[in-house]
Amino acid sequence: MAEQDMLEAEFEMKKAYKEDYNQLLPILLPIDSVLSLPFKPKLDDAIKKASIVAEKHQNSKWLDNSYVILGKSRLYLGEWADGLEALRYVYANGRDDNDKDNALILLMRAYIVRKDYSNALGVAEHLSQQPLSKSSARDFYLTKAYLHQQNGEYLTSVAILEETFPVLKKSIETARIHFAAAQMYDRLGQYALANKHYRSVKKNRPNYDLGFYSSMNSLQNEVVLNPKKDLSDIGFDKMLRDRKNDDLRDRVYFTMGLLAEHRRQIPEAVGYLQKAAAASKGNLQQKAYTYLQLARINYESLENFELSKAYYDSALVILPREAPEYTLVADRKRALDNFVTEYTIVTTEDSLQKLSKMNPAALDNKIDAIIEAREQKRLEDEAERAKKALIASQITSVANIPNQMMNGNERRWELYDPALINQGKIDFKRAWGNRPLEDDWRRSSRPLRTLAGNGNVASSDSSGLAPEFVANNTLKKGTPEWQQIHDKLKSDVPLTEPQFTESQKKKEEALYNLGKIYRFDLKESQRGITTFERMLVEFPKTQHKDEIYYLLYLSYEDNNANKTVWRDRLTGEYPNSTYARLVSKSTDDSGNSGNAVKEYESVYQLYTDGNHTQALENIESNLPAYKGGMMEDKFALLRVFLIGKVRGKEAYAQAITEFMRLYPSSIYLPRLKEMQELNALSMGKR
Incomplete structure (x- = not known):
């Protein structure tokens, strides 16, 4: 009876478990206390009944079985200590070899879940x-096989599965395992073997979704294996027309987008992915992965960084926190927030500086052309919105004809009918958006945009007027409104020497920050190198020159000749800098580890005695000698503390930031982040 309770609970848990076919399917369903929570009464009942045998019938031949059920049920409920103890008891004291083996298999599975x-x-x-x-x-x-899969050893896992498949009966569980094997072959780059298992899914009674996703993945592999394959023969149109696929249309479009991108048809790929996002019906996981693909394409292929950031933002909102990509997406989103800010500064100042070099007449003509382009874009947007509103109103009118008839042909006044009022509100929002109640809705009364923007202001300052009024509302050259916009845009151009110097300073700092974001946050060393080299060309006297030399030195691989070039330039031009000492000395761990400990103890003693200035001098002079050793980040951490004692909060904040940049894998990083937040609070920044 206890075993039947547990089997029923397991069956219900399998039904409730929602597969994420975009991720690697686990060979065995995870033991999850959250998933088992709705079925806790069944599991508690199994525990209660199995406990009767364990407590009152110690001589029973079912004692081992009862402890196995106890252990498994407690694992499902998240009671790990009790569950493991019960399984270990069976192994240590069991009398039936088969029960002892089953207990060990469950124990092994529990260890896998706990990693x-x-x-x-x-x-x-x-x-x-x-x-x-x-x-x-x-x-x-x-x-x-599950153990090796979860440990990332896919080749070993599929090798074990290949030997196991002949003894598995046809079932949906076997279909799942074939799908998992195919996914692992995909990750190993063996697409033909992957397709073999995707085809095996259909032979093992899969549910509709599992069969559908195996077909989609198989189609992707066929295109990879046969680049000349005609996509029109695949049958996507038929899949989209099939009513059974109504809730899977987003996946069809998603697959079409991936195939188009594989063939470097980027505009088509973006179009399909946008259709996938629009077609999502409650499948937030698929929508999140669609946004991630759009974000990646806009970043890597189109270099539309602002749009990429927006897609990352959208993906992060709906991506489950337990998803493997969540942390990476969150980090990239934060990096792109800073990146877009700095990139916008660089591009804006570049544009403004180019305008500043024009003669006055050419500059005035250029600004007029910018205003004309914006005005034309605004009018086009207004006409398009008016057209959509007209179509929507016609559709609504036809739909509401039965509701508009009363007493024969008499039309009921809308304000007497709450249903018509709500319908009108919906139609208005569909056509014009959620517009705020405000008095300055005319374009001439709108706040002016600066030239520092991207040139597209129509989306935020268009009036949304009807087509017949647009002609009368067109901004005309020579009017006071036109001149007001012209003067405002011109005021952003650095025409004087102080203005140009300020523009150069903004651009220099933005390039410097951009290079570091590439190097440390986005992990794109080559783009970081390009940015740093550009900065050295455009700002040869930059105050960050020694650090840039050092960052260029770090960005190249050890076997690259450029690494030596930048090291030599750093030590030659700035021999006394901290960065020069970092690259000029290396640590012999075997010879200097003892010295490092003694040196650290000596400096730490000065710190505890209150001799902060002396300790800081000692640590800054000796830290480069232990570069690459086990103690390096420990020395650097003590240096941060000492800077806070000696040089104040601003220097302390800078030292924390420098530590986090130079030692991204240090075990002390969480502590540094806490210190950074506390320091920000004490400085009134948060």
Whole structure:
């Protein structure tokens, strides 16, 4: 009876588990206490009944089975300590070898869920030497394949599965495992073998979604294997017309977008992905991955960084926090926030400086041309919105004809009918958006945009007037309104020497920050190198020159000749700088580890004694000697503390930022982040 309760709970948990076919399917369903929460009464009942045997019938032949059920049920409920103890009891005291093997297989699975792979491998090694029954051998091999899959060892995992498939019966579980094997072959780049398993999915009674996604993935692989394949023969149109695929149309468009991108048809890929996002019906996970693809394409291929940032923002809102990509997406989103700010400054100042070099007449003509282009774009947008509104109103009128008839042909006044009022509000929002109630709705009364923008102001300052009024509302050259906009745009151009110097300073700092964002946040060393080299060309006397030399030195691989070039330039031009000392000395861990400990203890003693200035001098002179050693980040952390004591909060904040940049993998990084937040609070920045 206890076993039946547990089996029923497992069956319900499998039904409730929602697969994410964009991720690698786990070979075995995860043991998740959150997933089991709705079925806790069943599991509690199984525990209660199995406990009767354990407490009152110690001589029963079902004692081992009862402890296995106890252990498994408690694992499902998240009671790990009790569950593991019950399974270990069976292994240590069990009388039935088959029950002991089953307990060890469950114990191995529990270790995998807790990511304790070393203990899981130890259990697997023991089980591999035992004579197992047919069912136990099947469970053991699936669990061992699951272990290697979760540990990222896909080749070993699929090798075990290949030996296991012949003993698996046709079922939806076997179809899932074939799908997981195909996904691992995809990650290994063996697309032909992957397609073999995608085809096997259909032979093992999959549910509709599993069969659909296996077909989609198989189609992608066919295009990779046969680049000349005609996409029109695949049958996407038929899939889109099939009513059974209404809630999967987003995946069809998503696949079409991936295939178009694979063939470097970027505009088509973007179009399909946008259709995928629009077609999503409650499938937020698929929508999130669609946004991620659009963000990546806009960043890598189109270099439309602002739009890429917007897509990352949208993906982050709907992406589950437990998704493997969540942390990476959040980090990239934060990086792009800063990146877009600095990139906008660079492009804006570039444009303004080019305008400043024009003669006055050419500059005036250029500004007039910019205003004309904006005005034309505004009028086009207004006409398009008016056209959509007209179509929407006609559709609404036809739809509301039955509701508009009363007493024969008499039309009921809308303000007497709440339903018509609500329909009118909906139609208005559909045509014009959620417009605020304001008095300055005319374009001439709108706040002016500066030239520093991207040139497209129509989306935020168009009036939304009807087409018949647009002609009368056109901004005309020579009018006071036109001249007002002209003067405002011209005032942004750095025409005087102080203005140009200020523009150069903004651009220099933005380039410097942009290079560091490429190097440390976006992990794009080559773009960082290009940005730093551009900065050295445009600002040869920059105050950041020594640090840029050092960052260029770090950005090249060890076997690249340019690494030596930048090291030599740094040590030659700035021999006494901190960065020169960092690159000119290396640590012999075996010879200097003892000295490093003694030196650290000496400096730390000065710190505890209150001799902060002396300690800081010692640590800054000796830190480069231990570069690359085990103690380097520990020295650097103590230096941060000392700077806070000696040089004040501003220097302290800068030292924290420098530590986080130079030691991104340090174990002290979480502590530094806390220190940074506390320092920001004390400085009144938050």
